[in-house]
Amino acid sequence: MAAVTRPRTELSRGGRAASRIITLGAIAAIWQYSVPRFGRDFMATPFGIARAVPEVLLQDARVWPGAAETFGVVARGMGFAIVAGTLIGLAMGRMPGLAKAVAPYVNGSYATPMIAVLPLFTLWLGFNTSATFALVVFAAVPPMAVSAWDGAASVPQRYLEVARSFGARRRDIWFGVAIPASLPYLLAGFRLASGRALSAVVIAEFLIGTGNGLGNHVMRLAQTFKHDQAVVAVLILTAVGLFLAVGVEAITRRVFPWFRRTT
Amino acid sequence: MSRSHTRTENPSTARSARRPRNVPLLVGLTVGAVLWEVAGRFWLDPIFFAPLSRTALGFLEMVRTGELVEALFESLQLFVIGFSSGAAAGLLLGVLIGRVAAIGAALEDYVTILYVTPPIALVPFILSILGFGVGPKSIIVAWFVFFPVCITTIEGVRAVSPRLLEVSRSFGSGELRTWRDVVIPSTVPYAMSGIRQGIALGFVGVVAAEFLLDASGIGLLLRSFSRLYRMDKLLAAVLLMTALGLLIMALGRLAERRFAPWRQ
Secondary structure, three states: OOOOOOOOOOOOHHHHHHHHHHHHHHHHHHHHHHHHHHOOOOOOOHHHHHHHHHHHHHHOOOHHHHHHHHHHHHHHHHHHHHHHHHHHHHHHHHOHHHHHHHHHHHHHHHHOOHHHHHHHHHHHHOOOHHHHHHHHHHHHHHHHHHHHHHHHHOOOHHHHHHHHHOOOOHHHHHHHHHHHHOHHHHHHHHHHHHHHHHHHHHHHHHHHOOOOOHHHHHHHHHHOOOHHHHHHHHHHHHHHHHHHHHHHHHHHHHHOOOHHHHO | OHHHOHHHOOHHHHHHHHOOOOHHHHHHHHHHHHHHHHHHHHHOOOOOOOOHHHHHHHHHHHHHHOHHHHHHHHHHHHHHHHHHHHHHHHHHHHHHHHHOHHHHHHHHHHHHHHHHOOHHHHHHHHHHHHOOOHHHHHHHHHHHHHHHHHHHHHHHHHOOOHHHHHHHHHOOOOHHHHHHHHHHHHHHHHHHHHHHHHHHHHHHHHHHHHHHOOOOHHHHHHHHHHHOOOHHHHHHHHHHHHHHHHHHHHHHHHHHHHHOHHHO
C-alpha cells in the first residue's frame, strides 16, 4: 500500500518510543488503580498478569498440552483447507462454468457465521475434536477457495500464451505458471483463513466444553475467577494469531523474493 | 501490519454475486437440492438429518408460529446497539490514532495485538464479570465490530494525500475546513470497507453472544432446535443464517458503492 503516508506531525524514533512507554505506563497505572475501586476483585490487573506469566507458562500443567491440542487441530484443519480450498479455487478460476455452479456454495458457507453450523457438527460428529476439526475446515476452506479463484482468474493471459507456445505441458503450466502467479492471492487467502481457523477452534472449544484445549482452559480459568491466568492463556492465542498474520507473510517474502514485485 | 488489512478483502465474492443468473448456476443449485432431498430421504439417519422438503416445511412452521419473527427482532435489537457503539468507537479511535501522531504511536500496537486475538476470547471474561443480559451481549457485538472499523479508519486517515493537505494549508484553510474538504472525503472509502466488514462481523458477534451468554434471538433458536433434535427446523435456521449473511454482505457492498463509488 504505497499510498499510505505517515501521520502529518511525524515523531522522531525516540519520540515514538517515549510515547509508547509513557502510554503503556499510563494505561497500566489507570487499570491497576481502577480495578480494586470500580471493578470486581477477581478481575485481571497488569501486576496480576505479570505475576501470572511465569506461573501459567512454567507451572500450569494444562497449558502446553492444551495448546498442543488446540494448535494441532488448527494445523490439521488448515492443512486440509489449504489443499482443498486451493484445488477448488484453481478449478473455479480455470473453468468458468464450474465456478458459476459452485459459487453459491462457496459464498454461502463463507457468509454463514461458523457458530451457527457448530450445532450440526456436534450432532453429527459428537462433542469431541472431530467437530472442532470440521468447524476449522468449514471456516478455512471458503477464504482459501475464493482467493485461489481470484488468483487463478487473474493469471495474466500473456504468461499462459508464452508457456503454451513453448510447448509447456499442462502440469508445467499449473505448477510453473498458474500457482506461482497466484501466490499473492493464496497468501492473502491463507491470512484470512488462518484468522478464521483460530476463531473457529476457540468457538468450538468454548461450546463443546469437554475437551482439554487452550480454549477450554481459558473458559475454566475465567469461570473459576482466575482472570490474570486466563489473560496469559489468551495471550498465547494472540501470539499465534500475530505469527499467522505477519510472520508467515514475512517468511514467504524471504523465501520467494520475486513475490515483492507482484504485491 | 495494519496497513495491509484492506488488501485481504476478497473482491471476487462481490464479483460472483453480481453475475447474472444462468445455466451453470441453476444446474449447481438443482444438483445440490436433489442431493439434499435424496440423501435425507434414503441415505442419512432421519434423526440427524432432514430432507429439503421437510426443512422447507419446518421453516414455514417457524414463520407461522411467530417464533422466527420474534427471534429475528430480538437479534436485530442486539445488533443495532452493539454495531452502532462498536462502529462509533472504532471511527473515533481510528481518527485519533491516524491523525494525532502521539496517540497513534502509543495505541496502534495495542489495537493490532487485540485485532489478531480471536474476538470470541472476550466471552469468558464478560461472562464471569458481567454475567447475562443485553448489556454484556452488546459489549461482545461491539467488540467484534470495533476492530475492522478502527483499523480501516486509521488507514484512511493516513492515506490522505499530503499534497492536498499542503495545498489546503497554504491557502489558509483551518482544521475544520481541511477535514470537511480533504480528510473526510479520502477517509470515507476506507472506513466504509471497515464498516462493511464490521457489519458482517457484528452478525457473527450477535450469534456468538446469543449462543454463549444467555440464549436469545436466533442463538436461542439454534440452541433449542439442536437440543430437541428438530433437524428440519435446525437446518432451516442454519440456512436462514446463510441467507442473512449473504444479504448483509450484499447490503454492505451496496453501502460501499453508494458512499465510495470509486473504490470498486
